[in-house]
Amino acid sequence: MRTAANRFFCICFVLFLFSVVAVTLLYSDGNVSYYENRTLASAPTLSGESLLSGEYFDGWESYLCDHAAGRTTLLRLKTRVELDLLFLPVVNDILVCPDVLLGFNSYGVWDTSYLSESADELADGLLSLQEDMKGYLCYVGLPHQYSYYSSKYPDYLENREWLKEAARSAVSSALSERGIAFVDMALIFDSLGRPDEMYSATDHHYSYLGAIETYRAVLERINNDTGLGLTILSNDDYSFIRLPNPFMGSRNRRLYGLRDMGERAYIAILNEPIPFERYNDGAKAEPVVFSLPQTETETITYNIYMGGDFTETRICTNREELPNALIFGDSFTNAAETLLYTAFNETRSLDLRYYKEKTLREYILEWQPDVVICIRDDTTYFEYTGNGYLG
Amino acid sequence: MVFSSFSFIFVFLPALLAVYFIVPARLRELRNIILLGFSIFFYACGGPKFLSLIVVSVLINYSFALPAAPGGSPPRRKAALVIAVIANLALLGFYKYAVFTVENINRLGAGFPVPEITLPIGISFFTFQGMSYLIDVYRGDAPAERNPLRVALYIFLFPQLVAGPIVRYTTIADEIHIREESTEDFASGSVRFCFGLAKKMLVANVLGELADAVFSTTPADLTSSLAWLGALAYTGQIYFDFSAYSDMAIGLGKIFGFHFLENFNYPYISKSITEFWRRWHISLSTWFRDYLYIPLGGNRCKISRQIFNILVVWTLTGLWHGAAWNFIVWGVYFAVLLLGERFVWGRILDRVPKFISHIYTMLLVVLSWVLFRSQTIGYALGMIKAMFGAGFADGRTVYYLKEYWWVLAAGTAAALPVKTLLERVTENNGDKHGFLPFIGVWGPKLAALVLLVLSYIRLVGSSFNPFIYFRF
Structure with missing residues (x-):
């Protein structure tokens, strides 16, 4: 019996070693990990320096781990075990609550006195922009999903409420001192009682309802401050449609789609459509603001709103009597843009992470939009690169 | 590699x-x-x-x-x-x-x-x-x-x-x-390798995450429960990391026909520091014993000379682990404890109930690892102060216990001689063809295959993979 067991084990062991390497080398899942939302490591290039430092072999290790046989399936299995067998509170850096998925915040408390200086820097940048341009500038602050649901964090975890509140307050004071319009959506959502339906349970953005509320708050503020009299759509002006497709929120995506919480995406279809032309990065595109799937079973993401991020999007409704608007900021802009364009003649949005042709200031001074809307979430107020670069 | x-x-x-x-x-x-x-x-x-x-x-x-x-x-x-x-x-x-x-x-x-x-x-x-x-x-x-x-x-x-x-x-x-390479050696070597790999991938690395999180915290921000949790996590990590490497080394050697001596023998069941060092990193302690301690005169000399010999050997043992003062202090710490057991409280230790001597040993061993893991002596003292300080519970400890309970449980079980006990039960029951011998022969091999697959899963999904002992 012992000899048979030894032989059996040796065969299994050797077969496992050889089959893993064979499948890894012969079968490729591609170069992108959908669930991790990243490009997989590529094979390293050989150079004298990389060979001598050991980087070359480290590169192979990263490549092989990323392209290992059955990697996605095994990682999904690992996530399943951690969720449903070990019942870990945080899996793949996602806090799994019964009704919502939230980001895990590392522990630590620090002095927040630097925030007022940071807020002054932000406000000075915006003020400089406002002084140089002819139009009206409106800064919109949104709670990030984890800030919105801060009360859902268990007592033993860090929700960073102390930091978010201090940041919001600092930004509000700094903008107010300089006379810059600030739409603080946290206060507006608070006045509504922070209803759960305003924010996604499985994605780091708001829900479409939250986007509608933001759209209304922004236009009301513009109308109040400028008297432009922009049309604000009411619930009677559109049909609110729940898409039947499975929705893959970014947080659920990190859990390999194992916790969708039954969440579905919504869109608003205008009862009286406004014709428009759309240009993505200068090229004429299909005139739609929702990127809808072909079938009802196809999985959709937040990217259905405006079709995701583009470097430059232009929506021309050809109503020259209306003002023009420029929108920039985080991906929170995407869902709001699907309604904001209805109020303007031409609406442009820039993704400053990728737009390199001109600086934001040059772009504004050249085009001279009547309204500039900056939409930021409360985790990015003080980021001055990418979409936070105001130069 | x-x-x-x-x-x-x-x-x-x-x-x-x-x-x-x-x-x-x-x-x-x-x-x-x-x-x-x-x-x-x-x-x-x-x-x-x-x-x-x-x-x-x-x-x-x-x-x-x-x-x-x-x-x-x-x-x-x-x-x-x-x-x-x-x-x-x-x-x-x-x-x-x-x-x-x-x-x-x-x-x-x-x-x-x-x-x-x-x-x-x-x-x-x-x-x-x-x-x-x-x-x-x-x-x-x-x-x-x-x-x-x-x-x-x-x-x-x-x-x-x-x-x-x-x-x-x-x-x-x-x-x-x-x-002579044989199928039996190949099988037992690769089983040993799989168990070592699992100890490293499934236990040591996970405990390492916990230990790193705690040891990256300023001592002033540590409650006593968190400090203890971090110290215990590192106690587990260093044992499973190093003994895992030894398991894999011994297993690989066996595959190619070499028979290395054991390097660990369940050190955390020791009932004295002297016993601990007979069970921990055996190859290092015997090296120092045979090539330094005995040539210096060992314990066949005057007491003052014995004290000198032990201090020299353990200062160098500390220094061997790293060029830093905390390693030297760590070595001297063990020298003092070993001298104490030999000349002062060793006989008392022999007479107290086993669980007390075990608690005594583990307490001193855990404190030694705090000294070993800390970047500076100041940090180690701060950590030890936190371990015995006020403010017992906090949310962070609750979170870490909820997140790492399974590896703390698995680690505790794996640090005990469960394997030896099972081997004894399955091999010594007299019936060579019954169920227990069957389990005794097939069980470790099937377990090794399962652990190999689990380690593979952990390997492909984890970038946290440093070996502690590489820096020595």
């Missing part, structure tokens, strides 16, 4: 197995050359720039062992030994201790430039192995090897090259010449 890497398990090892076992066993020298070639490649993967250093070490030990062997004139033999030992220590001293030495001299007011020296992987291990060869040959415990490739194979042999165990030349001298 580390054992718990994809490149090792699924590229290096299969390639070596294929090339090595395709060569007939009668061509022993060719098999040795293959093993040497792969071992050199294994070391070179970590950065070939230090390959020349280990080659120099091999050449020194090979060339000085010949005149140091019995048969020559005693002064010439001694001179050869002394020169070679100094050369070995000079290499180790330069690469491992030069920066530390200069920094400390500068603290006294000197302004020497601090050299930028990268520590070559495994230098402490291969230097000690080289010296073991020299001293064994000098003492006549082993013959001087005339074939330099065999000396090279002894020092380069990849299973023990970078993180031990410190294999004495006498242990494998014969097996370098004549050994």
Whole structure:
């Protein structure tokens, strides 16, 4: 019996070693990990320096781990075990609550006195922009999903409420001192009682309802401050449609789609459509603001709103009597843009992470939009690169 | 290259197995050359720039062992030994201790430039192995090897090259010449490898995440529960990390027909510090015992000399682990405890209930690991103060317990001699064809396969994979 067991084990062991390497080398899942939302490591290039430092072999290790046989399936299995067998509170850096998925915040408390200086820097940048341009500038602050649901964090975890509140307050004071319009959506959502339906349970953005509320708050503020009299759509002006497709929120995506919480995406279809032309990065595109799937079973993401991020999007409704608007900021802009364009003649949005042709200031001074809307979430107020670069 | 890497398990090892076992066993020298070639490649993967250093070490030990062997004139033999030992220590001293030495001299007011020296992987291990060869040959415990490739194979042999165990030349001298690879050794070696891999991937690395999180916190921000949790996590991590590496090394050695001695024997069941050091890193403590402590006079001398010998040995043991004051203090800490057990409270310890002596041992061992893990002595003192300070509970401890409960439970079970107990139950029941012997034969193998797959899952999804003992 012992000899048979030894032989059996040796065969299994050797077969496992050889089959893993064979499948890894012969079968490729591609170069992108959908669930991790990243490009997989590529094979390293050989150079004298990389060979001598050991980087070359480290590169192979990263490549092989990323392209290992059955990697996605095994990682999904690992996530399943951690969720449903070990019942870990945080899996793949996602806090799994019964009704919502939230980001895990590392522990630590620090002095927040630097925030007022940071807020002054932000406000000075915006003020400089406002002084140089002819139009009206409106800064919109949104709670990030984890800030919105801060009360859902268990007592033993860090929700960073102390930091978010201090940041919001600092930004509000700094903008107010300089006379810059600030739409603080946290206060507006608070006045509504922070209803759960305003924010996604499985994605780091708001829900479409939250986007509608933001759209209304922004236009009301513009109308109040400028008297432009922009049309604000009411619930009677559109049909609110729940898409039947499975929705893959970014947080659920990190859990390999194992916790969708039954969440579905919504869109608003205008009862009286406004014709428009759309240009993505200068090229004429299909005139739609929702990127809808072909079938009802196809999985959709937040990217259905405006079709995701583009470097430059232009929506021309050809109503020259209306003002023009420029929108920039985080991906929170995407869902709001699907309604904001209805109020303007031409609406442009820039993704400053990728737009390199001109600086934001040059772009504004050249085009001279009547309204500039900056939409930021409360985790990015003080980021001055990418979409936070105001130069 | 580390054992718990994809490149090792699924590229290096299969390639070596294929090339090595395709060569007939009668061509022993060719098999040795293959093993040497792969071992050199294994070391070179970590950065070939230090390959020349280990080659120099091999050449020194090979060339000085010949005149140091019995048969020559005693002064010439001694001179050869002394020169070679100094050369070995000079290499180790330069690469491992030069920066530390200069920094400390500068603290006294000197302004020497601090050299930028990268520590070559495994230098402490291969230097000690080289010296073991020299001293064994000098003492006549082993013959001087005339074939330099065999000396090279002894020092380069990849299973023990970078993180031990410190294999004495006498242990494998014969097996370098004549050994017999068998299915039974291959099976038990690979089972051992799988268990070691699982200890590293599933337990040590996970406990490491917890320990790192706690040890990266300022002591002033630690509650006592969190400080204890961090200290216990590191206590588990260092044992499972290092013993896992030893398991894998011993297992790999067995696959290729080498039989290394055990390096760990359930150290956390010890009932005294003296017993702990008989069970922990056995190859290092026996090396120091045989090559330093006994030549210094051991315990067959006056008490004052014994105290001196123990202090020297343990200061050097601490220093061997790293060029930093906390390692020196760590070594002295154990010297004091060992002296205390020998001369002061050892007899009392023998008479108290076992669970009390066990608590005593573990408490002192956990505190020693705090000293060992801390970047500075100040941090260690702060951490120990937090462990015995006020403010017991906090949310962070609750979170870590909820997140890591399974690995703390698994680690506790795996640190106990459960395996030995099961082996005893399944092997010694008299019935050779019943259910228990069946489980005894098949159980470890099936468990090893399951653990191999689980380790593979962890491996592909984890980038957190450093081996602690690589820095030594």
